[in-house]
Amino acid sequence: MLPFRSERARLTALYTGLLVLAGALLTGVVYVLVEESMYSTISMAVTTAVPAQRLERLPSSWQTALPTGVSSAAPASPAPSTGTVVPGEALAITRTLSDAAESAALDRLLTVSVTVFVCYAILSLALAWWTAGRVLRPIAVITETARRLSGENLHERIALDAPPGELKRLADTFDGMLGRMERLVSAQQRFAANAAHELRTPLAVQRAAAEIGLGGDPTPERVARMRSKLIEVADTSERIIEGLLLLAASEQGLKERRRVPVDELARQVVAALDDEAAERGVHITVRTLPLTVDGDPVLLERLLHNLVANAVRHNVPGGRVEVRTGPDIGIEVTNTGPVVPSATVPLLFEPFRRLNERTHAPGEGAGLGLSIVDAVARAHGAEATASANPEGGGLTVRVVFQPTAP
Known part of the structure; x- marks a missing residue:
């Protein structure tokens, strides 16, 4: 110049x-x-x-x-x-x-x-x-x-040593932006690595089942077992892909907003999961006060479904799940279950993060439930938080929405 x-x-x-x-x-x-x-x-x-x-x-x-x-x-x-x-x-x-x-x-x-x-x-x-x-x-x-700056040194900061003023605020704002970018890039890198790992595992299982189970001259019983295994693996892959697509859609924000009665959605979700809860010996209690939110009903239904489904599936026989809604508390889901270390709680909102290592058991989730909850909440201007229960184990997850005009 x-x-x-x-x-x-x-x-x-x-x-x-x-x-x-x-x-x-x-x-x-x-x-x-x-x-x-x-x-x-x-x-x-x-x-x-x-x-x-x-x-x-x-x-x-x-x-x-x-x-x-x-x-x-x-x-x-x-x-x-x-x-x-x-x-x-x-x-x-x-x-x-x-x-x-x-x-x-x-x-x-x-x-x-x-x-x-x-x-x-x-x-x-x-x-x-x-x-x-x-x-x-x-x-x-x-x-x-x-x-x-580049993707390898986003940890650097300006840390401008200057008296308070417009340029000092500009430098501090730039540092804050770098921090957000670093967290976003790190999250994307972890997400890509975890997604590749999660999708590679079902493909490896399918390949092994096809090579071993169908090799030689398989019997009809062997073919039936392999068919059942392949369908199970395909279902797992489908759930992972569906979760990834839903997570990506939530990250892009809302395309349209409508007045959604969240308390009614909560009762509908609990009714849909009653049979699964009964099979696992889990009792669900619903205490809802009127709560209306401007948002996407499909995404909000998925948010509630993930919260209640996680609370049911990560529980113990004879456990409890309590679902509450209201203008002051937003959405709150409390469940009994295994003891969750306090240091692990914030990490559960990351994609593919689980409390325990994956065992590939039938019906096991993909580890996207709470990450989808967090993404949907942010798309609606809400905040999702979780805390370990001091007694009885399990978690209490809250989604607090911004007040809306009547």
């Missing part, structure tokens, strides 16, 4: 122009004020310092400097023989002396003012250039950091 097209050059030109304009106005005002009052000041000083009776001692050459018409201003009678100067001549000589002194003083003032003004303009230019550099230095630091 050319120097004269840089922001520093523009700021320097602006600062210099303002300083030079201020200096020119100050010099002009001083010159005009001095010029207005100088004649009367010099005339009074000359009259006081050189009385009329002393004007006769002035050299005769001053007579030639008298203005035209002085003789007419003098009285008609001849000058006294004593050699004193008549009043008209004294006034003319005083005016001549005052004019000469005024002209010399103004010339000197103008010369000094112009010299000082030129020095002031040069000094202003240098000072403006230095000041612009100091002001723009944080921006240069931010620019260099942004140019240097």
Whole structure:
């Protein structure tokens, strides 16, 4: 970039122009004020310092400097023989002396003012250039950091050491943005790695089943077992892909919003999962207060389904699940179950994260349930949180929505 097209050059030109304009106005005002009052000041000083009776001692050459018409201003009678100067001549000589002194003083003032003004303009230019550099230095630091960043060094921060101000806030905002980008990139990398692992496992099982189970001359019973296994693996792959697509759709935000009665959705979801809960020996309690949210009914139904299904499936025989809704609490699902370490709770919202290692047992989830809940909640401007229950094990998951206008 050319120097004269840089922001520093523009700021320097602006600062210099303002300083030079201020200096020119100050010099002009001083010159005009001095010029207005100088004649009367010099005339009074000359009259006081050189009385009329002393004007006769002035050299005769001053007579030639008298203005035209002085003789007419003098009285008609001849000058006294004593050699004193008549009043008209004294006034003319005083005016001549005052004019000469005024002209010399103004010339000197103008010369000094112009010299000082030129020095002031040069000094202003240098000072403006230095000041612009100091002001723009944080921006240069931010620019260099942004140019240097890539996916491998998103951990770097500007950490601008400067007093509070607009540029300090800009640098801190940039650091905050880098932190969010680092978390997003890390989450995407983990998601891609986990998704590849989760999808590779069913494919490996299908390949092994086809090569081993159907090799040679398989019997009808063997074919039936392999068929059942392949269908089970296909169902698992389908659930994973469906969960990934739903997660991606939730991350993109809402395309349309409608008034959704969440309390009614909660009762419908619980009714749909009653049979599964009964098979596992889990009792579900529903306590709903009216709760209406502006959002997507399909995504909200999936959010509730994942919460209740996780609470039922990750429970113990004879366990309990409590579902509550209300304007103050949002959605709250509490379940008994295995003890969850407090340090593990925040990690459960990450894709493919489970409390225990995957065993590939029938009906085992893909580990996307709470991550989909978190994505749907964020798409609706809500916040999903979880906490380990101090007694009885299990989790309490809450989704708190922003208040909406009635």
